[in-house]
Amino acid sequence: MKTRQGFVSNSSSTSFSVFGIMLKGDETDSLLDRVLGPVKTTKDPGCSCDINRDEVKFCPVCGKPAWIETTEERDDPCEYETEIEEKLGLEVISWNGGENCGEGTYIGKNLRYWSKELPAIEKIEILGNVNNRLVELFPDKKANFFSDGTYDG
Ligand SMILES: [Zn+2]
Secondary structure, three states: OOOOOOOOOOOEEEEEEEEEEEEOHHHHHHHHHHHHOOOOEEEEEOOOOOOOHHHOOEOOOOOOEOEEEEEOOOOOHHHHHHHHHHHHOOEEEOOOOOOOOOOOEEEEEEOOOOOOOOOHHHHHHHHHHHHHHHHHHOOOOOOEEEEEEEEEO
């Protein structure tokens, strides 16, 4: 689910409570690499001269690089949110890095939309399952409760 959308009004914030883990910038990048595979690098000729490019670093005719490598960037992790959620089987609550985002990227269970009718014992069971999945995926982290907010405006 997206928590970045916010409301159409001047400067509002949306707070949320999460059970799960928080990832900081580098950790978010490595999660994206881990789940989606490494970013693609494409290789294009650096010029249009008729040369044997694989034997030189620079074109002997015009001096331009023989090949130009372009590495794709994942600049907006929100784009991959649904895919990440499906692959992890967990919710992603707020991405860090974006200007409207909270302190970090939270992975786990968003407690905001929990039905009030759901008995605590069932919630505990659900959190137990979320915790088991998190332990599998992020053995170095210990899940906890977090409160944070996303800002709009
Ligand atoms: Zn050239």
